Amino acid sequence: MLVNAAGPWSSKLNRLAGIGGDFTVEVAPLRQEVHHVPAPLRLGDDVPIIADADLGIYVRPDAGGNLLIGGTEPACDPLEWIDDPGAADPNPTVARFEAQILRGARRLPDLGVPNRPRGIAGVYDAASDRTPIYDRTESDGYFVAMGTSGNQFKNAPLVGSLMLAIIEGVMRGHDHDADPITFTAPHTGHRIDLGAFSRKRPLNSVTSGTVLG
Ligand SMILES: Cc1cc2nc3c(=O)[nH]c(=O)nc-3n(C[C@H](O)[C@H](O)[C@H](O)COP(=O)(O)OP(=O)(O)OC[C@H]3O[C@@H](n4cnc5c(N)ncnc54)[C@H](O)[C@@H]3O)c2cc1C
Known part of the structure; x- marks a missing residue:
């Protein structure tokens, strides 16, 4: 199992590994x-x-x-x-x-x-839509936490929890692409649809389109 969290090097690393053919987000x-x-x-x-x-x-x-x-x-x-x-x-x-x-x-x-x-x-x-990609990829066991777009430092602890939920679910056989996993925030109880961070999402049109997310 591998997580590409190489920051600005993430796309280059994906290309080296032959990953990215099904990404809609650049x-x-x-x-x-x-x-x-x-x-x-x-x-x-x-x-x-x-x-x-x-x-x-x-x-x-x-x-x-x-x-x-x-x-x-x-x-x-x-x-x-x-x-x-x-x-x-x-x-x-x-x-x-x-x-x-x-x-x-x-x-x-x-x-x-x-x-x-x-x-x-x-x-x-x-x-391209200034929204991160927290997801599996087309290669079993290869995950990505990338595309942080200048605004995810403050979210780092939560991102670890989101990735854990995705990795555990997918490794247990859940089809996260067809039926995205949800994450319940421990303090607020807010349910987060992790499909929002899919590599295959339609581009997010409700962000500011800037570093402000
Ligand atoms: C100027 C600037 C200002 C910012 N201001 C804010 C802010 O105010 N608030 C906020 O929330 N966010 C801010 N950010 C964004 C924040 O810094 C990033 O979202 C965050 O650092 C992403 O963390 P990361 O661990 O995913 O990647 P990174 O912090 O980029 O870490 C990636 C690591 O992977 C390593 N790496 C790369 N390739 C390989 C390889 N092949 N093998 C092993 N290691 C490798 C790199 O050396 C690096 O240490 C800012 C970013 C910048 C550039």
């Missing part, structure tokens, strides 16, 4: 930058994440009185699809930093714009 590495700036003084630490689709940014507080400002893939920003995640430039660029921080400053006029870029650059494992 997944590819997408380079992204998230920037880091001192928060304006009057902004408290208890500010929640703010998504601003008009300006194409999201903002959330970070430790030490700072803010993280990321992008929501607005049409004016070219998407940086890459072939080799290992070769992606890990440094934030001046152009992206200035664009994103200036957008933030349009909503937060007290926001200073530092003259050197600060932040991180990384690679999303971006699914």
Whole structure:
């Protein structure tokens, strides 16, 4: 039994293993930058994440009185699809930093714009509908937890439980493709249809289509 959870390398690994012939969802590495700036003084630490689709940014507080400002893939920003995640430039660029921080400053006029870029650059494992794939594959015993699309870090413990439910069910002989397994959330009792994360789903049209999921 094997689970491909190789992040932005997941599609390449599938191709090496000859997996993916029946996927309806495409997944590819997408380079992204998230920037880091001192928060304006009057902004408290208890500010929640703010998504601003008009300006194409999201903002959330970070430790030490700072803010993280990321992008929501607005049409004016070219998407940086890459072939080799290992070769992606890990440094934030001046152009992206200035664009994103200036957008933030349009909503937060007290926001200073530092003259050197600060932040991180990384690679999303971006699914075409920005919804992850947690599923079996066409090869018995080969599972995938991929396509996390820049927003699944916070869901990691739950994702482990979802994968366990799928793996246990499929290994016991359940036909998860024809009759998707459901998972009952232990704290809320909410029932989650795991077919929503199928590799063969019709593309999810009710997401924001961005990193915000
Ligand atoms: C800039 C940036 C900001 C983000 N911000 C957020 C956020 O605010 N909130 C949030 O929830 N999520 C965020 N994410 C997304 C989050 O980081 C990912 O969803 C999460 O890391 C996915 O976890 P993973 O374990 O599936 O993959 P990864 O964390 O990518 O781990 C995959 C691992 O597999 C290894 N690997 C690859 N190929 C092989 C191989 N052949 N053999 C062995 N190992 C291999 C890699 O080295 C890597 O360690 C962000 C991502 C980026 C890039």
